Amino acid sequence: MEFPDDVKYTKDHEWIKIEDNIATIGITDYAQEKLGDIVYVELPDVGETLEKGDAFGSVESVKSVSDCYTPVAGEVIEVNDLLVESPEAINEDPYGEGWMVKIKLQKNQQLDDLMTNVEYENYVSEESEE
Amino acid sequence: MKRTALYDEHIKLGARMVDFAGWEMPVQYSGVIDEHRKVRESAGIFDVSHMGTFEIKGKDALKFLNYLLPTNIESIDDMKAHYSMLLTEKGTIIDDIIVYRLAGDHFLMVVNAGNREKDETWIRKNIGNYDAEFTNISSNIVLMAIQGPLAARILGRLTDTDLSMIPRFGIGRVRIGSSKEMFIARTGYTGEDGFEIFSPISEAKHVWTSILSEGARDGLVPAGLGARDTLRLEMKYPLYGHEISEETNPIEAGLKWVVDFRKGEDFIGKGALSKVLEEGTKRRLVGFRMIESGIPRQNYKIKRDGLEIGFVTSGTFSPSLNIPIGIGYVRTEFSEIGTKFSIDIRGKERQAEVIKTPFYQNRR
Numbered sequence: 001m002e003f004p005d006d007v008k009y010t011k012d013h014e015w016i017k018i019e020d021n022i023a024t025i026g027i028t029d030y031a032q033e034k035l036g037d038i039v040y041v042e043l044p045d046v047g048e049t050l051e052k053g054d055a056f057g058s059v060e061s062v063k064s065v066s067d068c069y070t071p072v073a074g075e076v077i078e079v080n081d082l083l084v085e086s087p088e089a090i091n092e093d094p095y096g097e098g099w100m101v102k103i104k105l106q107k108n109q110q111l112d113d114l115m116t117n118v119e120y121e122n123y124v125s126e127e128s129e130e
Numbered sequence: 131m132k133r134t135a136l137y138d139e140h141i142k143l144g145a146r147m148v149d150f151a152g153w154e155m156p157v158q159y160s161g162v163i164d165e166h167r168k169v170r171e172s173a174g175i176f177d178v179s180h181m182g183t184f185e186i187k188g189k190d191a192l193k194f195l196n197y198l199l200p201t202n203i204e205s206i207d208d209m210k211a212h213y214s215m216l217l218t219e220k221g222t223i224i225d226d227i228i229v230y231r232l233a234g235d236h237f238l239m240v241v242n243a244g245n246r247e248k249d250e251t252w253i254r255k256n257i258g259n260y261d262a263e264f265t266n267i268s269s270n271i272v273l274m275a276i277q278g279p280l281a282a283r284i285l286g287r288l289t290d291t292d293l294s295m296i297p298r299f300g301i302g303r304v305r306i307g308s309s310k311e312m313f314i315a316r317t318g319y320t321g322e323d324g325f326e327i328f329s330p331i332s333e334a335k336h337v338w339t340s341i342l343s344e345g346a347r348d349g350l351v352p353a354g355l356g357a358r359d360t361l362r363l364e365m366k367y368p369l370y371g372h373e374i375s376e377e378t379n380p381i382e383a384g385l386k387w388v389v390d391f392r393k394g395e396d397f398i399g400k401g402a403l404s405k406v407l408e409e410g411t412k413r414r415l416v417g418f419r420m421i422e423s424g425i426p427r428q429n430y431k432i433k434r435d436g437l438e439i440g441f442v443t444s445g446t447f448s449p450s451l452n453i454p455i456g457i458g459y460v461r462t463e464f465s466e467i468g469t470k471f472s473i474d475i476r477g478k479e480r481q482a483e484v485i486k487t488p489f490y491q492n493r494r
Contacts, residue, residue, distance in 0.1 A: 036146075036158060036161060036162055036356070037161050037162050037163045037164075039163075039425070039447035040423070040424070040425050040447060040454070042423075042424070058476075060425050060447070061162075062162040062163065062356060062360055062446055062447055062449070063157070063162065063356055063359075063446075065425065065427065065476075
């Protein structure tokens with residue numbers, strides 16, 4: 001399982017990468033592995049404004065559905081249209097081709113509740129022991 | 131949690147284990163979609179030994195089962211199996227089962243994992259003065275299912291028995307590899323050809339590993355409960371706790387054919403079901419496909435013009451058809467093929483349409 005160090009992680013198993021005030025968000029390798037074959041992805045509309053903690057979409061496998069939450073507030077400026085036709089991209093490349101949304105950050109946000117790759121790896125190993 | 135005799139094999143194969151009705155069972159090995167497609171194209175092997183197996187024999191066994199079940203047991207030949215149900219006096223469904231007639235007065239019954247205790251209690255309660263002996267032999271039997279268009283070819287290479295002599299729903303006695311003799315039945319829950327194997331515990335690992343290694347060159351894979359569910363859903367086979375329960379009767383579930391109203395004997399639930407038949411049912415179980423995006427799931431509401439007209443009992447993305455499909459109860463007037471309604475998918479109404487079932491038809 002991969003936990004790249006150039007992204008940050010949430011307790012709900014999203015990853016986030018912030019560059020030039022734009023956040024790219026997807027779900028982690030651990031999350032896609034837990035879900036299994038992903039067959040459908042629901043994404044927000046471009047232009048939608050999201051508050052921190054809002055559900056921005058959902059990911060469905062054969063067996064179950066999971067909401068995805070944004071750890072930052074801002075405006076959706078792009079969604080990954082590839083996922084409409086090829087939702088399995090999330091299984092194959094969760095941190096690359098499988099990204100879900102890009103959000104333009106609102107100013108002056110606290111980003112202190114995100115985890116580093118090491119912290120997240122510890123977090124999921126504790127979760128999977130339960 | 132309880133484990134089957136094949137637990138170690140599942141772990142060795144890298145299965146993901148989940149709790150199913152108190153049993154630690156493999157939900158998937160390579161992935162649900164892959165396993166599903168392999169069963170449709172080649173073959174898969176399933177551990178289904180969480181299900182219960184009962185033995186009923188004795189002078190009155192036939193008479194008793196004819197009272198207990200809505201099926202005409204007399205019409206089942208020796209060494210043949212039949213789909214049937216345990217019904218309440220109200221005509222609702224305690225469980226769906228397969229009954230196997232080994233000989234005149236000797237029967238087996240396979241029941242759902244989650245209903246094993248309830249079914250045993252019900253059968254013991256009703257056996258009353260019938261001269262019949264009931265034994266729960268679940269803990270001696272490891273049930274496996276080999277399913278798929280190549281199932282007979284693969285199993286045929288492992289046994290001296292001519293499998294072509296066992297018709298659909300027929301029962302045979304075979305040795306598999308170097309195993310002792312055991313019963314198999316040409317039955318299943320996938321819509322494909324295949325066999326369910328009643329292995330003694332001592333032989334189970336040998337049977338499982340022999341089939342896996344013999345089947346590998348034909349593309350046979352181990353398949354978990356995830357694929358078992360999507361396979362049965364494509365056939366619109368009911369699953370207890372979803373399509374059928376003690377709140378539903380066989381008529382509205384589209385399973386009237388299971389109930390033989392013309393057999394001579396009285397049976398549990400007959401009176402209530404005759405009345406249901408006379409009055410008609412208010413709702414019907416239908417199969418539908420999504421026209422708009424989204425995947426229907428159990429208990430999502432079915433609506434038309436803003437009014438609730440039913441609910442989803444099962445839904446999934448169909449790996450064979452590549453579209454989301456579902457099963458649900460709707461008011462009878464909305465059950466015709468071609469009827470459109472919407473599914474309330476977590477707050478969003480998405481269009482769906484009643485279509486002909488089974489959703490999937492194999493090439494045979």
